[in-house]
Amino acid sequence: MSRFWSVLFFCVPVSCLAIYLWSAYGFAPLATAWLPENLSYHGRTIDFLFYLIHYLAAAVLLGTGLVLAVATWRFRDQPGARARFVHTKLSLEIAWTIVPAAILIWLALYQMNAWADNKLRRPQMESAGVLRNRPPLARIVAKQFGWEVYYPGADGRLDTPDDLYVENELYVPVDVDVVLELQSRDVIHDFFVPQLRLKQDIVPGSTQYLWFRVLPIALNRRLDFVCAELCGWGHYKMNGWLYVVTPEDFALRMNELAAERLGDTPVAQGNGAQRAAELTPAVSRQPRSPTNDE
């Protein structure tokens, strides 16, 4: 009985390691337990931070699990052995306080830049000799249960009569700084594109901006964007398609939408969308092994 606890504690790091290796080598059903392939520039930083923290936490989990197992084995109840009071070493105490503290402080400082790049420093563009905030490529209005996407139309400004509207369909030019304006019609929603490492709550009554730049490898891919905030019974219906296209195809698609609004063409996706859909592999998630991290 006295060895039971040490064996139990030993099971924790061993089973964690087994599950980890299982998923790392892509065996079902854990093959998709890893992050999906990253397709945006800032996603690299986010992934680096994510995996760094992941491996640090894994090391701590394995270490403490083993220490617990060894300690409960070595200092188990034995016939004739008496309990005695042991005072730890001061130097050891200081070490295991300072080392995690230093790691945490380093992480806190390091992530500030990543956070600012993602949430505070909106991409800028030069117009008339002045640096201004880049205007939004589209306004996305979340609602129960769908995404209204408004494009500025030919004049490049939203809230004008030539705005273009399409539901659940977002076009994004590749390798260009893209700013999106997010609003909600009713409750809190969350704009989530896993492959672009984007996740932004949308609070009704406020306007959020979100920016990213898609990696060239994502060209002509079709990604899902979904709601990541339980917003009601139809939450699961809130998915749309994000097409990554060349800037030329983006302009083409805008022209198609404008022509469609003026004329009487069917609403089915235009050529730009179809081309992207044909080229898009059905599964864009890839199992990720610990050896091919970026």
Add this chain to the structure above:
Amino acid sequence: MGMRRRIQAALRREGLPLERFPFSCSGTRQSSGRNSGEFRYVRCYRFVECALVGRSMRVLASILCLVLLFATGCSDPAQFRLNEVELLKLQYQQQAKQEALDAERAQDVVDALTALFGTPDHPRFPYLLGDSDPARDLVQLENLNKAAGAVSSNRSGEHRGLYREHCAQCHGITGNGSGPTSGFLNPYPRDFRLGKFKYKSTKLGQRPTDDDLWRVIVNGIPGTAMPSFRTLNESEIVALIDYVKYLTIRGRVEYKLLAELAVLAPDERLIDLDWRRVQTEFQPDPEVGGGDARRDSYDDQLAALVETYFDEVNLWSRPPTKVPEIPDWLSQRDSVFRDRVNEGRVLFSGKANCAMCHGFTGLGDGQTENYDDWTNQWVKGANLDPRDAQACAPFLDAGAFPPRAIRPRNLRLRVYRGGDRYVDLYRRIANGIEGTGMPDSTALSEQEIWSLVAYVLNLPYEEAQ
């Protein structure tokens, strides 16, 4: 002696290990004998222990779990609901002939509809003319089978039961707009059974085209709870369009059969399926179950039923009249369109009389006394006041929605339920909106309607005056 110590003493007498006693008790109670507090605790404890450890209990528990699993997994098969609101309305209308409309006779309608259209799990479409039946172009059985039934998917990922996966939550299994979520929604989900569709390219009173239904499913209806189903693939949307048409035709035939039932004499049957069953089960014998007279009346009933069905299918098979296509000058000269805004403004509050409902500022603050056709169907039919909750209560119990007055659309929101293409707005104005107070505009010329479209499209960006 404290409670805990007494329980411990009792446990010792019962021969149970003390250290495994799970309760911690405080307080005292004077008691003695078999029914005292400690014994109740002990028996309780022993029961728990038996359940956890005892082998027979474990077997029993497993059986219980299995039974529960089966019980929850097997529910009644899905059924189409009878249009009880319409039945009640007919009863109100025909106080004197109520005996013709009791539940037993309404069962004839259910049987006839099941014979024609099958059940939600096994839909059927009566192609009575065989392979050359024009209804084969209207509704394809293959599509119905794909959309009907329980939600499932096969190994290649093809989904079945699409209607219940995507639509039934709001529109209901029967297509009566009474799905589980319908009560929370404003506007209410569409009841297909009346056969009226708002956003279509055809004139009032005509069927929508498949393209119209396609647009509504793919784009959703902005400003309502109808979401966009853009991410479904083409064959799935086609299957759902056919299923919506199937539910609509079934619902409209049901309305007609109920109306036919209402005018029958008390001794007449809508369809004498009892007789038919006797005939098939025990070989035709002229004398069995009523003789020639009953056979003749059955033949008449069947002919009437088939006629009702054909009336409906012919209505849907006839190609609908579309309104004029978008003129060439519009797509070429967008600026001409913008110049029409002022002309449209004059028409809006003048000749076209839009302002009566939509208000002079277009905020939708005009009249609010009208009800849509889905409400009027029973409110007007039963001659009720829709604001009289007590009078309406029997209908609400039968499944009708609490009446809501129509709210004319606020035109300054840049939310266009039927789509924001120019031609969509043209059709809304030229054709009217089926089932609502929005009339078609026979008095306006094509040019005038385009001016109104220009004005309405400009309204969200114009300051109120």
